[in-house]
Amino acid sequence: MANPVTLLWLRRDLRLCDHPALCAAVARGAVVPVYIYDAQVDGLGAASKWRLGRGIECHAHALEAAGSRLILRRGPAALVLQELAAEVGATAVYWSRAYDPASQSRDSHVKSDLRNAGIAAKSFGGHLLFEPWTINTQQGGYYKVYSPFWRAVKDLPVETPLDKPDHIHAPSSWPQSDALGDWDMGAAMQRGAAVMAQHARIGEAAAQTRLHTFVAQKVSAYKERRDFAAEDATSMLSEPLTYGEISPHQCWHAARQAAQSGAAGAEHFLKELVWREFAYHLMHHTPHILEKNWRAGWERFGWRSAEEAPEEVQRWTQGRTGVEFVDAAMRQMYVTGKMHNRARMIAASYLTKHLLVDWRVGQAWFEDCLSDWDIASNAMGWQWVAGSGPDAAPYFRVFNPDTQAAKFDRDGRYRDTWIAEGRAQASKTALSYFDAVPKSWGLSPDDRYPDPLLSLAEGRARALEIYKNRDF
DNA sequence: CCTGGAGTTGTCCTA
């Protein structure tokens, strides 16, 4: 065949730079990029799904600017790919690997179906710095503690980012594509989408800009400033990393270079990138981390379900616990789709320790609300806070949201950004929360700010007692 | 196999 055609099956790799599967497809001949709306896309949380739709839209434009297109199709991936391959005469399908168990099982079936149909199928890296199965302890096992994992990888060579292809060869004719609007990716967001859109940075170009800004202006003070909840001191790269709008390899090399030119905080940022790797490492070796207490004994702990603590769960999800830092955090997430890292720990600690609610209740809510939702990082994070995970916090580590506010929101800027009730001049952001939430919640900025669900001292004492007396 | 040091992110009390 004169000009072989390759389908590039895009999933969480919506970029042109440092894209091994794309580069391989371009090297082979003509490329037909395709995004498939399958059962997995259908099951995404509301904010993720909306954000993915925006990312697809943006990447379709980027592909057009590069002389290509993005074909949209709906249905089971194996079937869609075979049909499309037949339509365009493709003899190979390339994609970037995913690592969660559902994707892996889908992808391995897709691979064998394609091969049975005589189509070459090949998966590539790119979503992670290191493939999870390549990092082992000296005994040959996997790592369960972060620090040794960090020591094991910090000096490993990381592949140099690949350039964006000069030209993406088009097929002789383009197949038909769904209209993105028909997928209705924002359906579950209702009126919240308009609010969240104001806080969104979509697409590869925005991610590149953010990385450069961060490395040039923020990373040197990252160690000192990153914990202050109201400050723009973090990388804000979790979201582009989740959708693959930027590659971890590029982030790694940018930060390494900053470290070598003396940016003190750069090493701490590299460590955060490696936390992401560690989460994928754990998910790969112990996929039950997504659904079950990682240490089995904790299945017998008296976690309360949403049904068993309806008022507590409702007030936590709606940002009305009466604890300002917690409520500010929950509202920040609802409005922006993101939550400051320290706020995540505090909101999670409050739910699992003060309220004794099952971490999976919080995990599910985060999955629905976070536009930077990452299945591996979130499972690890929740289990770390709850104490049920690998390398978990000791049980007596109960965050006091008021003490944390005194340390990390000294001037109350974070609180005032997100809490409107009882203030003569509420901030625009705080008021926007009431535009974003469903009408059925019945909330108004004129409401009285709620009294605390329970006193922090009482909650702490109760948690320590129950955690200490657990029978495993 | 054994040994020993270490373990993201805290809080509270005491001296």
Next chain:
DNA sequence: TTAGGACAACTCCAG
């Protein structure tokens, strides 16, 4: 005002 210790016990990991 601030620094240090208690809060547990266990698992992990390198040597």
